[in-house]
Amino acid sequence: MTLGHGSTADRRAAALGLAAGFGLDQLLGDPRRGHPVAGFGAVAARLERRTWADRRAPGVLHVGVLVAGTAGLGALAERAVRGRPVARLLLTAAATWTVLGGRSLQREARTLARQLSADDLPAARRQIRNLVGRDPSELDAEQLARACVESVAENTADAVVAPLVWGALLGLPGLLGYRAVNTLDAMVGHRSPRYRRFGWAAARLDDVANWVPARVCGLLTVALAPLVGGRPGDAWRAWRRDAGQHPSPNAGVVEATAAGALGVRLGGRNVYGGVVEDRGVLGRGRTVAVADIAPAARLSLLVGVASALLATGLRAVAGRER
Known part of the structure; x- marks a missing residue:
């Protein structure tokens, strides 16, 4: 494989590293032991014992130190492999694999679908805790399926598309810095x-x-809606009509478009830590069924592949060396 010379070679290597990292995530999923994100979480928890106070300013300091430190490590690592395309490719691939979570997300969803298909509600309620923060103790099969589809949609953006976008724009500092932000x-x-x-x-x-x-x-x-039996127009209208009802400016977009693409209705009443939250109605389709989890997982994979292709192309042509 010929990567070329100078900064062009580095851009090509970084682009190929993004693609390779996405492939590793789909092939292997999250590392089973010693996951760097877990290590970051442990560091953040230790720092919190020193920085926590019931005010905004200490929280700003906490986040600033951890995000700047993590992005800075990425910048130093990237500088260390400048002019060494093979090393750049391998480092970018490893970092991308570390920060992505697409394979694990799809695996969790499919496990839940099997449990619901077997009418094993206790197991499904335990399983859903890996995907959502709401209280599952009183959720029935349809509500668990809805929670799963919503989580798959939201985490496709958070755990797949966003890291790839920031990796394409900013390289290793973008990959690592974004994962620090999302973890915090x-x-x-x-x-x-x-x-x-x-x-x-x-x-x-x-x-x-x-x-x-x-x-x-x-x-x-x-x-990509047609590839899961949906219509682009339905997904677009759900976005424009319903996304603003969601309390999150970002989750509303991805959940509404997923609802439209899958022909289902998402949102509604959820309970988080005893607090009831109404997320509005997203989509105008039918109630979510267990059978909708598999198309949701497939849509997540398709969106991931498309975002990896976009990120690879963007990094190859527009990645700027610092």
Whole structure:
């Protein structure tokens, strides 16, 4: 394989690394042991013991230190392999594999579908905890299926499209920095009494980081709707009509377009930590059934493949060396 010379070679290597990392994720899924994201989470938890206070300013400091530090490590690593295309390819592939979660997302969804098909509600309620934060104890099969489809749609944007977009735009600092942002949002960005103020910065930064990727995910979902038996027009109308009802400016886009593409109705009443949240009605189709989980997982894979192709092309032609 000839990559060329100089910065062009580095761009090509980085682009191929994104593609290879996506392939590794689909082939192997998340690393079983020693996952770097888990290591980052452990560091963040230790730092939180020193930085936590029931105010916004300490939360800003907490997020700033961790995100800047992680992105900075990516920049240093990228500089270390500048002018060494093979090393750049391998490093980018490893980082991309580490930050993506598409294969694991699809596996979790299909496991839940099997449990629901076997009428094993206790197992399905335990399984759904790997995908959502809502209380599953009173959810029936249709509600569990809806929760699964919603999570698959949202996490396709968060765990696949967004890392690839930021990797295409900013290389290793984008890949690692985005994963730091998204992990911190999951750790401290929710509206519990402890994190309502401290987690404000993590939640807002995650909204900003996902704004463009969510809309890329939405557009790809619209375009790919026919491959799961849907119509692009239905997905587009659901986006324009319903996305704004969701409390998240980004999850509303990807869940509404998925609902339209799959011909189902998502959203509604959910319970998080004893707090009831109404996410509006997304889509105008039928109630979600267990049989809709497999098409949702397939749509997630298709969107992932398309976003990997886009990211690879963008990095190859527009990646700028720092």
